Amino acid sequence: MSKGRTRHPVAALPPSRRWERADHPYTDLVAVLATKHGKLPLIAPPLEEAVGLRVETVAVDTDALGTFTGDIPRQGPPLDTAIAKARLGMSAVGRPLGLASEGSIGPDPAMPFVIVDREIVVLVDDDNGIVVWESHSSWDVIAAATNVTADDDLGPFLAEAGFPDHQLIVRPNIGAVHPIHKGISSIDKLTAAIAECASVATDNLARVETDLRAHACPSRRDVIAAAAQRLAGRIAARCPACGAPGWGCIDVIFGVPCAWCGTEVARPRSEIDGCPACEHRETRAVVSPEDRADPGECPYCNP
Numbered sequence: 001m002s003k004g005r006t007r008h009p010v011a012a013l014p015p016s017r018r019w020e021r022a023d024h025p026y027t028d029l030v031a032v033l034a035t036k037h038g039k040l041p042l043i044a045p046p047l048e049e050a051v052g053l054r055v056e057t058v059a060v061d062t063d064a065l066g067t068f069t070g071d072i073p074r075q076g077p078p079l080d081t082a083i084a085k086a087r088l089g090m091s092a093v094g095r096p097l098g099l100a101s102e103g104s105i106g107p108d109p110a111m112p113f114v115i116v117d118r119e120i121v122v123l124v125d126d127d128n129g130i131v132v133w134e135s136h137s138s139w140d141v142i143a144a145a146t147n148v149t150a151d152d153d154l155g156p157f158l159a160e161a162g163f164p165d166h167q168l169i170v171r172p173n174i175g176a177v178h179p180i181h182k183g184i185s186s187i188d189k190l191t192a193a194i195a196e197c198a199s200v201a202t203d204n205l206a207r208v209e210t211d212l213r214a215h216a217c218p219s220r221r222d223v224i225a226a227a228a229q230r231l232a233g234r235i236a237a238r239c240p241a242c243g244a245p246g247w248g249c250i251d252v253i254f255g256v257p258c259a260w261c262g263t264e265v266a267r268p269r270s271e272i273d274g275c276p277a278c279e280h281r282e283t284r285a286v287v288s289p290e291d292r293a294d295p296g297e298c299p300y301c302n303p
């Protein structure tokens with residue numbers, strides 16, 4: 001949607017006009033946060049505190065981009081989804097600065113029996129053509145699920161699921177797709193939903209699982225807040241070359257020599273910091289040059 005704004009490509013502006021050094025470029029600007037699920041108190045305070053960026057919500061239907069409840073499948077990587085959400089909010093109110101968050105909850109690729117929640121928070125600045133993002137991962141998120149009949153004792157499951165602080169979703173286990181009851185936080189509603197869903201399921205079971213939407217899942221909210229805190233720190237950090245906000249780690253170089261045979265072991269050796277607006281990069285060692293890796297990690301010494 002166009003509001004008659006002339007968009008200046010970053011490269012077309014002289015460096016001195018791009019990012020004034022005196023104040024942070026986002027102080028007193030307004031960014032719109034696209035959210036249906038009450039993320040403002042998680043995302044706004046760290047950004048306000050770090051750089052004086054003001055955050056306002058815009059209620060857009062981000063569910064069109066995929067939902068946790070699985071009724072609308074997600075498409076594309078989470079970062080792309082977060083950027084698309086931010087742009088939905090920006091175009092809804094005609095602002096060039098937007099925020100959004102996107103979470104992925106599922107088995108940890110490194111430890112398949114453990115559930116990990118990775119939350120991304122992104123800032124999109126279309127006036128300057130930059131995107132800045134950060135993420136935070138937690139293994140403490142509650143994501144419980146079970147299949148029950150209408151007569152089962154739910155006590156142990158409800159304790160594991162952190163109910164009622166963590167709300168639940170109930171649906172038929174097999175067969176029917178509907179009804180789906182979301183945001184259940186009372187035992188009466190839970191009992192009624194289980195009876196209804198079990199009665200229409202072909203296996204007579206109701207599927208009961210954590211409602212992972214941000215407002216319904218406090219353990220997820222903590223992870224979003226931590227990701228927002230990291231984003232605030234990154235936005236406060238400015239490129240040493242051009243002054244743009246968003247300076248920070250963009251890549252990690254692996255390879256520390258094994259103490260016995262010298263083969264490079266897959267451990268971080270240095271991090272590359274980069275700028276979202278220009279090509280400036282700096283490499284920062286994370287281990288000293290004399291550091292050697294434990295032979296226990298070496299593919300030759302400890303195959």
Ligand SMILES: [Zn+2]
Nearest residue numbers: 258261298301
């Ligand atoms: Zn070795």
Ligand SMILES: [Zn+2]
Nearest residue numbers: 239242275278
């Ligand atoms: Zn730069």
